[in-house]
Amino acid sequence: MKIKEGFMLREVAGFFLVVPLGAKASFQGMMKLNATGKLLWERLTAGADEAALIAALLEAYEVDEATAKADVADFIAHLERIEVLED
Template sequence: MKTKKGFKLRTICGENIIVAEGIENIDFSRIISMNESAAYLWQHIQGADFDADTLTKLLLEEYDIDEATARQDATQLIAKWQEAGIIA
């Protein structure tokens, strides 16, 4: 998987928000907000191929959590990003 072009992470009023850049990506019907760990992952996978294993490894490197929790979180996050249409 890869992040789709035209979606950038911005911090607005202390919130991590995915902002669509370019007319083809503009959809004002929803705002994509990310918590700290999701924003961390997004920053580290920009422009690179990734999968649940990649995200799991990044979570384990940054946070004090067990592998099962990291894998579950990574899998759920990928599903949410797919639903939001920001990865392909």
């Protein structure tokens, strides 16, 4: 599980944006992430698996393991739905 090639994550005006680098001349497909989303995106880019993502959330935030697991599962499900992940 990893993020496909061709995305750029940048902070703009205090918000985290993921922009597809593809050839389209519009910004369609751009995503806005919150701080948690940004952390998970960066870890995924660095090759983290699901267990590592959960550990990252537990380390960064005061959440219980069940919440962290659910948040990571939601995030991954969302990325799969919009076809950003590959094996």
